Amino acid sequence: MSSSAKFLSTLGRFAGEVGTDLIKPSRKLGYLRRWMWLNYTWISRQPSIPSLAPAALIPGLKSMVVPVELRFGMWNVTPLELYYLACLARVANPRTFFEFGTYDGASTWQLAKTCPEAQVYTIDLPQNEGHFQVGSRFLGQPEASRIHSLRGDSTKFDYSPYAGKMDFIFIDGGHDYDVAASDTQSALKMASPDAVILWHDYLTFSGVKRAVDELSRTQPVVHIKGTEFALLRLGKSAQQLASGQGNQTQDRATWLIGESGG
Ligand SMILES: C[S@@+](CC[C@H](N)C(=O)[O-])C[C@H]1O[C@@H](n2cnc3c(N)ncnc32)[C@H](O)[C@@H]1O
Numbered sequence: 001m002s003s004s005a006k007f008l009s010t011l012g013r014f015a016g017e018v019g020t021d022l023i024k025p026s027r028k029l030g031y032l033r034r035w036m037w038l039n040y041t042w043i044s045r046q047p048s049i050p051s052l053a054p055a056a057l058i059p060g061l062k063s064m065v066v067p068v069e070l071r072f073g074m075w076n077v078t079p080l081e082l083y084y085l086a087c088l089a090r091v092a093n094p095r096t097f098f099e100f101g102t103y104d105g106a107s108t109w110q111l112a113k114t115c116p117e118a119q120v121y122t123i124d125l126p127q128n129e130g131h132f133q134v135g136s137r138f139l140g141q142p143e144a145s146r147i148h149s150l151r152g153d154s155t156k157f158d159y160s161p162y163a164g165k166m167d168f169i170f171i172d173g174g175h176d177y178d179v180a181a182s183d184t185q186s187a188l189k190m191a192s193p194d195a196v197i198l199w200h201d202y203l204t205f206s207g208v209k210r211a212v213d214e215l216s217r218t219q220p221v222v223h224i225k226g227t228e229f230a231l232l233r234l235g236k237s238a239q240q241l242a243s244g245q246g247n248q249t250q251d252r253a254t255w256l257i258g259e260s261g262g
Helices: 003-023 027-046 079-092 106-114 142-146 178-191 206-215 237-242
Strands: 096-101 121-124 147-151 165-171 189-198 223-224 232-234
Touching: 003 147, 079 106, 079 189, 096 106, 096 178, 106 121, 106 142, 106 147, 106 165, 106 223, 121 142, 142 147, 165 178, 178 189, 178 206
Parallel strands: 096 121, 096 165, 121 147, 165 189
Antiparallel strands: 189 232, 223 232
């Protein structure tokens, strides 16, 4: 059903309920609250930036096989998102990777496994919230020697040693607007000229969405359909992103989003 058909159908049901509830006013109020909430969620979950199919953004996705671990917890990206993240990393082949929000280290470890040459930096708060150990998934693993686990508030951290050096940045830390906007600015400072920047929770968290939507006024950020990811490949225009132009050479620096969609 299209979005407008869904809206009309919900409106129709609401009108019917209001009629029925004329004799039961307390139910009417409850229904109104629920209807408003449903529509707020529906509206807030629509991307305000171009939304493209994963296969249109990740060259070779349809024939790509990248192993990922299916074990995931409440705050991890979903297994499907972890798979797309790994595929993007496989194609982008970063030498340096920076993650905001280590949590148990599932996405950190995945990136370190997918890119065996990469140095992986990841930041989380100094104190975790008690129910998880920061980075527990990669502790003791062979990849741990390439993972640099930084601790601190990402909004107050000194990123100057990393300025212009990060090829792939994953933003999945604090979800309030202030933190998401600050992490976005820090990511732009750390990004190498053709870096990939990926945000998680673009649709679910209004703070993340606002920070990404603001950036989209000056940068061609896109949403990856079927996921909570927003993606930016620096140095590529919106037209290039949409048309798949720019794969002139084979090296990592010219990897471009764009193949036939699907
Ligand atoms: C959604 S989890 C990250 C999940 C992880 N990327 C994964 O999929 O495996 C968010 C993490 O960001 C951390 N975080 C929240 N606010 C932060 C801040 N201001 N600075 C650093 N880390 C923060 C939380 O402690 C939490 O571990």
